[in-house]
Amino acid sequence: MGSNGKPDRGLVQFNSEECKGCGLCVEACPPKVLHLSGHLNHCGYHPAEYLGSGCTGCGICFFACPEPGGIAVLRRVA
Amino acid sequence: MSSTAVPGFAVTHERSEIFYGRFERKGEGQHQTHYCPGCGHGIVTKLLARALDELGVQQRTVLVSPVGCSVFGYYYFDVGNISAAHGRASAVATGVKRSRPESIVVAYQGDGDLAAIGTAEIVHAANRGEPITVIFVNNGIYGMTGGQMAPTTPLGKKSTTSPLGRSAINEGYPLRVCELLATLEAPVFLERVGLGNNKQIMNAAKVIRRAVENQVRGLGFSLVEVLSPCPTIWKLDPVEAQRFVREDMAAAFPLGNVRDLAASAAPRPAPAPAPALCRGCSASLAARRPRNPPNPWTAAEPRAWMCGFAWPVSEARGF
Amino acid sequence: MEKQLTKGNEAIVKAAVLAGARAYYGYPITPASEIAEAAALYFPRAGGVFIQAESEVAAVNMLYGSASAGIRCMSASSGPGISLMQEGFSYLSGAELPCVVADIMRAGPGLGNIAPEQGDYHQVVKGGGHGNYRTLVLAPASVQEMADLTTLAFDLADRYRNPVVLLADGATGQMMEPVEFAAPRPVPAPAEWCVTGTAETRHNVIKSIFLEPELQEKFVRKLEAKYQEAERTETRAECWRTDDAEIVLVGYGIVGRILKAVVEMARASGIRAGLLRPITLYPFPVGQIRALARQAKAFVAVELSNGQMVDDVRLALGGSRPVEFFGRVGGMVPTAEDVLEFVAGKFGAIAGEVLVHV
Numbered sequence: 001m002g003s004n005g006k007p008d009r010g011l012v013q014f015n016s017e018e019c020k021g022c023g024l025c026v027e028a029c030p031p032k033v034l035h036l037s038g039h040l041n042h043c044g045y046h047p048a049e050y051l052g053s054g055c056t057g058c059g060i061c062f063f064a065c066p067e068p069g070g071i072a073v074l075r076r077v078a
Numbered sequence: 079m080s081s082t083a084v085p086g087f088a089v090t091h092e093r094s095e096i097f098y099g100r101f102e103r104k105g106e107g108q109h110q111t112h113y114c115p116g117c118g119h120g121i122v123t124k125l126l127a128r129a130l131d132e133l134g135v136q137q138r139t140v141l142v143s144p145v146g147c148s149v150f151g152y153y154y155f156d157v158g159n160i161s162a163a164h165g166r167a168s169a170v171a172t173g174v175k176r177s178r179p180e181s182i183v184v185a186y187q188g189d190g191d192l193a194a195i196g197t198a199e200i201v202h203a204a205n206r207g208e209p210i211t212v213i214f215v216n217n218g219i220y221g222m223t224g225g226q227m228a229p230t231t232p233l234g235k236k237s238t239t240s241p242l243g244r245s246a247i248n249e250g251y252p253l254r255v256c257e258l259l260a261t262l263e264a265p266v267f268l269e270r271v272g273l274g275n276n277k278q279i280m281n282a283a284k285v286i287r288r289a290v291e292n293q294v295r296g297l298g299f300s301l302v303e304v305l306s307p308c309p310t311i312w313k314l315d316p317v318e319a320q321r322f323v324r325e326d327m328a329a330a331f332p333l334g335n336v337r338d339l340a341a342s343a344a345p346r347p348a349p350a351p352a353p354a355l356c357r358g359c360s361a362s363l364a365a366r367r368p369r370n371p372p373n374p375w376t377a378a379e380p381r382a383w384m385c386g387f388a389w390p391v392s393e394a395r396g397f
Numbered sequence: 398m399e400k401q402l403t404k405g406n407e408a409i410v411k412a413a414v415l416a417g418a419r420a421y422y423g424y425p426i427t428p429a430s431e432i433a434e435a436a437a438l439y440f441p442r443a444g445g446v447f448i449q450a451e452s453e454v455a456a457v458n459m460l461y462g463s464a465s466a467g468i469r470c471m472s473a474s475s476g477p478g479i480s481l482m483q484e485g486f487s488y489l490s491g492a493e494l495p496c497v498v499a500d501i502m503r504a505g506p507g508l509g510n511i512a513p514e515q516g517d518y519h520q521v522v523k524g525g526g527h528g529n530y531r532t533l534v535l536a537p538a539s540v541q542e543m544a545d546l547t548t549l550a551f552d553l554a555d556r557y558r559n560p561v562v563l564l565a566d567g568a569t570g571q572m573m574e575p576v577e578f579a580a581p582r583p584v585p586a587p588a589e590w591c592v593t594g595t596a597e598t599r600h601n602v603i604k605s606i607f608l609e610p611e612l613q614e615k616f617v618r619k620l621e622a623k624y625q626e627a628e629r630t631e632t633r634a635e636c637w638r639t640d641d642a643e644i645v646l647v648g649y650g651i652v653g654r655i656l657k658a659v660v661e662m663a664r665a666s667g668i669r670a671g672l673l674r675p676i677t678l679y680p681f682p683v684g685q686i687r688a689l690a691r692q693a694k695a696f697v698a699v700e701l702s703n704g705q706m707v708d709d710v711r712l713a714l715g716g717s718r719p720v721e722f723f724g725r726v727g728g729m730v731p732t733a734e735d736v737l738e739f740v741a742g743k744f745g746a747i748a749g750e751v752l753v754h755v
Contacts, residue, residue, distance in 0.1 A: 020110070020116075022316040023315070024116055028279075030276075059090055059091045060279075062091035063091075063121070064276065066111070066113055066119070067120060067124075068094065068123065069092070069097070072091060072093070073089070074089050075088055077087060104609075136599070137594075138595070157599060158595075158598055159601070159604070160604075161602070163458060163484060163488045169450070169458035170461050172448070172459050172462060173459035173464075174466045175462075177462065177463045177466035177468040178466045181595075198455060199454075201451075202455065352419070352584070353443065355414070355443060
């Protein structure tokens, strides 16, 4: 649920084991709904995480991410 | 990632099919690239894969990988792969494209590969207008070998081989490849993009796609120079490194298009089918050969009876 | 096909096109430039590619590209240019890519001069580039052989997936003799390992890198096995009047021609001489040399160098027979009389030797 009460237009999924915790997606995200999590993945990085709401599905994080499969972005169709 | 399906949502951005499902790397590295966190190569790799995907040329693509951090392109791209010697990707790409004109040949090179050891090869491939796509990743430093100065290292910047900072007097000025190649007549497309912020990255995606598309359309030489962060060697975190690209690198290397003839360039004609070679003159035909045939080097029209040797058949019938 | 009077350098190009080669990349250098010029004329007319590359470095890497794409391709140069190609030879061998390169030797070291010499034996036969590889090496001694060995070179290159060097000299390159060329062959289909920009070859990778030492070693052993196979099956040499020879002269290329005259003149003056003319320099005709050592008392290696091939003659004989050496350098080509004088001078000492059982 976005901050204006409407359902989120988008959804972002992370591959935590592929993520290297570079933080570029966090920086890139326009509505600032991403952060680096507190826990470590098995490589020792803090993987990026979706805060849970507010994703607009713009897809910019996908382009900012240097890993081929680190991020997937979905958009609401229903 | 290949996404997890969620009811009510459709995937708009996910791991490209251009990438191998599993990377042939040691042990646990098979699910991630070898690139450092925040490395520009990782982003360029993704943008190139997306361009190949959108243009539908996966089956036809041949990627020529260089020596440098991007040496392992063949781990990632599920296309025909050739690994070239340092600096020589443009020459190797020339050999491939001339031999297989229907293929889409992409030469991927870093700043040492293209602008130091490979300067002759890139200039001449561009000058001949080889209809290839060159992706030139410029991060202003030699990453793989540990941080030596590159031809594109900005003035004043320290490196392991310019510990006092690059000085014009000793090391010369950073080399501007796009501008250098723009003095040549043949190149069809030369543009410099950056990875310094969202807008630049999205623009880079479009420009890389155009550089590949030019080749699909049969136009000439296209090169994209990508100003790229190297957080590890620059000793900046990825977000600071991105700012370095946006501010310092872009100051030394102006972003923008330097040459765009795509609208007016005509597609190259398809090569003519190779002629059959004749099997040489029979004795009776040989007898009809002139006693003093014209010199093949200077004759206006070489004729079959010059060689008895396998001249193309259509001309062999000429006498 | 009927014979035509052809220059050595040009014969290479015609034979290459007839053998199905369709790409030439090269840089001019005396005394090999006619090869590039003939290629500029003939390769495009046969539907192939010709590029005058910006350097030999670029040329050998264009070969790497065409070979990867499954096209029979070649280049030509002389000593200084071949030196530049050595990195390329190493990469081509390491990536198991076939191609043919002609080295029309001139005097060295450095810029030297443009007269004939045989000073590139070491760099070409022993592998002048880095790493554990070899190039197969063929040594023509006539214009007919310039043609025939070019055809053979392409076949060997494909069979062994390795570069093959045609090691000639300025004399063989420039001389004109009648040649009967082979019938034209169709352009072969690309091998299944090539990268041709098609769905079938999408999964292929051409590379010479093996990060893990275990894998690199395994790969080098694989190359070794190829070379050992070539050593077993591909040696070629011409034996001229060696059946009863007491003293065997060994020389290749233009020297082989001179030594034939020396053999005749020696026999006329009572010396039972014979000639072994290696045609393959790698693999070196070790077996043929050892066979001759059964009745020959001594060997004389003659080269236009200060002693490069002679080492291989000595290695082949393993100390079982004395090996004398006669060499001229700098572009000086000895007359048959010069060589005979040397041989006769040595033979007197050898004549009385008791033959050690080999």
